[in-house]
Amino acid sequence: MGIMSDRRKQIIEAATVLVGRQGYQNTSIDEVIREAKLCGKGHFYHYFKSKEELGFAVLARQFERFTERGLAILSDPMVEPLERLTHFIDAVVKSHAERGCAEGCPFGNLAAEMADEHEGFRKRIEAVFERWSAQIQALLREARPQLEDGVDVARLARFIIATLEGALMMSRVTREISVMEGIAEDLKRFVATHMRDRALVSRSS
């Protein structure tokens, strides 16, 4: 049973890399098997009943990774909430830079590819964004004392996510990390406009 789990995880891991790089539809089972250093397609169908099931597992794995490496930053109890948000945005930029401006966001990509075609994927991607948004909302609520009255945290959270997603896409197309950096800076400034103490709101390069 433990071994079976290992093989299954091994396949998911390989598929996650390939799907992140080439998309879901454009990744074949044979490729996944090859990448996972296994042979035989029957092997695959022993652990998954269909490609769709693998796709769902890949999405779950991508979210797991994102939770560990990304969302964790948003809930670090040792850091001030708005500083955490800044760290998070910087981490997204850094991660994108390390990938050479390629690939973009796995959720955004899957959304563009599958949202209209496959309701199962759409719903799961929606849940991912919902959880991401909830994390930012919690952070913003924690920062309430420093924020102006009447800030709609749900709406602001969605704005932050949307802008980051768009920035990843733009920077991927232009292959210039400076595009992403500029948008990230402006996004921080936008968040700052919701703060009581506007002193920090400046237009630095």
Place this chain on the structure above:
Amino acid sequence: MGIMSDRRKQIIEAATVLVGRQGYQNTSIDEVIREAKLCGKGHFYHYFKSKEELGFAVLARQFERFTERGLAILSDPMVEPLERLTHFIDAVVKSHAERGCAEGCPFGNLAAEMADEHEGFRKRIEAVFERWSAQIQALLREARPQLEDGVDVARLARFIIATLEGALMMSRVTREISVMEGIAEDLKRFVATHMRDRALVSRSS
């Protein structure tokens, strides 16, 4: 010659609909032929040397449409520049609502699908965003007197595009136009924070 152009346009038109709906890779030549009310694949290859050529033509056609219906708003000489920007954002929201929050942006979708896989597409999509950005930059420069000093118009233009792209994606995934509307409103407010007269910067719902 005129007739050949017609047939070619007819194929491009059909393909533009299908690619917008299902993506490039997931649209087959046979489907395009059927949609264009023609028959025979040789027919297609009489007008296009490859699927790639069709893809480029579709992208060009999408940009043409966008220029007519979207970018035109940004350069209407009868309207104040910043008002034009507001109109444009509203038009994007309206168009997305009319599509029932589906499909998203044809350029953003193609970018997600092809940017890493196919350099030819990447470059062409980059050019599209560049032209879109140039249009917004021109508008912002026209509005210079009303803007604060030191506003980086190129950067602001990219921010606007990125946020709109992200908003389309988020709203497509959630299937809720209110998501798009909220982001669009916040985007307008962000632009307003660059104005000399901050009186207009309020947090209305």
Place this chain on the structure above:
DNA sequence: CGACGGATGGACCGAGGAGTATAATCTGGC
């Protein structure tokens, strides 16, 4: 008229995809 060339139709090809059937191997329990 007849012939020539672009326009049209459809059969066909090789490659590669998802998924299945089944054989071969390995494992643990008796």
Place this chain on the structure above:
DNA sequence: GCCAGATTATACTCCTCGGTCCATCCGTCG
């Protein structure tokens, strides 16, 4: 040692796709 079930491997089916080939059609020009 041996059987049963889980695992691993191979071969195969059926389908779709991009692309090619070739037969036919039709308007035009000589």
